[in-house]
Amino acid sequence: MEDIRNTGGDRHEDPRREDFRDDELASARAASIAAELAEEHPADIAAALDEEEPETASAVLASLPRDKQIEILDLPDFDLSGDLIEALPVEEAVHLIAEMSADRAADLFRWMEEPARSHLFARLPPATQAELDRLLAWPEDTAGSLMTTEFVTVPSSWTVGETLRHLREIERTRETIYAIYVLDPESHRLLKAVTLRRLITGEPGQPILSVAPGHDPITADPLMDREEVARLISKYDLLAVPVVDKDEHVLGIVTVDDMIDAIIEEGTEDAQKFGGMEALDEPYMEISFFDMLKKRAGWLSILFIGELLTANAMQHFEAELERAIVLTLFIPLIMSSGGNSGSQATSLIIRALALGEIRLRDWWRVALRELPSGLVLGSILAVLGMIRITVWQMLDLHDYGEHWTLVAATVGAALVAIVTFGSLIGSMLPFVLRRLGFDPASASAPFVATFVDVTGLVIYFSVALVILHGTLL
């Protein structure tokens, strides 16, 4: 791929090409693929391009009608856009970028690497440059970074008929025309959001405000997190939400289709983080083997180093272990129970925080629920564990020694303590992480388990020292 990028789109310089004859054949093939695809849905053309080599794909794209090209590049989940744009001759790339929707063009420049990025940016028309600069200024995953600037505004002095005529003229150049933003003609502040469905029911001669809803428009702040924007769109069933600055001027809009992609991406990132790794940012089968290893090895090593503390804890209690080897038999059981209860609690809280069901200040409410939950769940496991020891002892399946009742009591008491501790830690960690400015989803199942494992061992041996003092220890 690299060599294609570096040729700056001039395909004749590619060293792999043997002569011009090959090139002509290739472009004939591209034209015939393009002719075949032209009537398909843009998303299906995109899927077909995805199957081709980047070089063929860009040749096919170049052979398609201009409006199809734009429609394909505007697809929010078309990952190939960057490769295709880079493989095109610069003048063609510049034309396409100027006509693409601004949010997708901004995505493209976020994705591109230097020097190709600056090279292409410098050749864009000044107006496009300024627009992209404004969009690229917002931090990733905020409303500002997701928004596009192709929206429809009309002054509140217009009529329904004037607005409809205006929409007919500009339809092609706007990301959506289903939401029309009505501005104060003087201050340009946002007054109302009118939907196209209500607009077409209006009388042409009536003022546009006659079809506006009673309530104020729902708006987003440019720095609002994409999760928050998703909540707004979902709560109010919007097709687009306007992003406004402090003076209520519309900066852009975030549309529902971009939002769906953002929600799915967010879900994938959270799932991977919760699994104990960095988010891949690429589909599993597409990411390179080495990149995937990098994303996994980092967290796995950190968790391993944390887990090394269990060896320290064990060493600390080595004398007790030698005296009462029977205690070691239940170490995996007890540790994993703490980890499992912690994993349950943390997955509940991460998701509830992500959906806005609970907020940072609710931490004590959660603690007050998790404390009794942990006690009850721990007691259930304690009963199961003690039954297991009793049954094995009674049926002579294993001999836990003359003090087997005390061993059973140790295991039971340790389970109650560790499951309660696990539930509390698992539920509080996401709050702590968010408070410190991290993503709560980083409180992954393995992270919580590691945390609980180390402390769980200390709890287990401490309980044993109390209960078995004078007998085994």
Added chain:
Amino acid sequence: MEDIRNTGGDRHEDPRREDFRDDELASARAASIAAELAEEHPADIAAALDEEEPETASAVLASLPRDKQIEILDLPDFDLSGDLIEALPVEEAVHLIAEMSADRAADLFRWMEEPARSHLFARLPPATQAELDRLLAWPEDTAGSLMTTEFVTVPSSWTVGETLRHLREIERTRETIYAIYVLDPESHRLLKAVTLRRLITGEPGQPILSVAPGHDPITADPLMDREEVARLISKYDLLAVPVVDKDEHVLGIVTVDDMIDAIIEEGTEDAQKFGGMEALDEPYMEISFFDMLKKRAGWLSILFIGELLTANAMQHFEAELERAIVLTLFIPLIMSSGGNSGSQATSLIIRALALGEIRLRDWWRVALRELPSGLVLGSILAVLGMIRITVWQMLDLHDYGEHWTLVAATVGAALVAIVTFGSLIGSMLPFVLRRLGFDPASASAPFVATFVDVTGLVIYFSVALVILHGTLL
């Protein structure tokens, strides 16, 4: 809440009410709340009703204008609808249900319990009954169960102008008018889907097909899973997807706002399952303490019983443990490393399966990636583990005995084997579960960890028997 349901909505029978005076006061209060809320966005009115007692909320709802009532009940994530409908007098409930969107009314009947359900259903107009019966027949989480029947169809013989006139008349009664389905006038088969934005750009005298896209309409099968529907809507950036039967007759449509709620719900269910529990189906702070315990205790007990096998494995190797107590020190470390690598692999594969990035038949491709991944990741941890043992031994922080190099080699070799095994098991379990008809997300982090813990112990002791044979063992 139960007593309100059982009074069938006749509030005068409520035994808690002392006299009619209270009732009058309450209804005056409800009317004043309603007047205050009337101009708010329906979603905000819904949020305000959520704060009130169900009785007050239903009185407020009853005092609102009829179209606001419908708009509120039609909100896809308004959980209170069922309670409110049940608290209303039956005649009023029947009127509202007949006017509500059909998919929301179907949700309501899915949620309601007998005998209230049949009682209310019997009083609905026959046409509404038939419509609901059709919707309720589809299995949960399929396109059929998510769809609504309020969509717009026009015969292909109509003009743009006729279609627009028709839309103006029916706008109020349709879930969306942004997608217009053009049918063959004879066979009523679906020919094209026209968007409202393209429609308004058309010449009124032209046939409707003049503004139709070249490609065939994107459709869903009524039995299609909601994840699949979400992928269609996301891939093609649709505002609604028509659900068609084998003869290409439109049965209903699934709209993008319903889909967003479905995607978020699906994400929550998957996150909770992956955390090792049953999906709650209710927000964390709203579910009752006892219901939450039930959802957690089941899986926690199953995992505990699975984990009891670790005690069996340990018992089996008790003789070895007594001879080489040093081996116990690294049991937590080795077990958790297997669990962590398994958790990473399973979270990657569950998500990739959910997004359709990989299919069942790709299992061997995944296995061929996870095998080398596990070997490399295991080797990294092995090196870290052996460095740790060497440093502690060299600095006299702990004495691992005269055969400490062999102990280090045992730990290293076991880590490579267990991490490889964990990655393979973690990545293959979701495939096995899907093949058996279960949700792959049930291959939770704790489930994989339990699986790997038991086998990990056996691997560890087997490696030790080979390497330490003749020295420690």
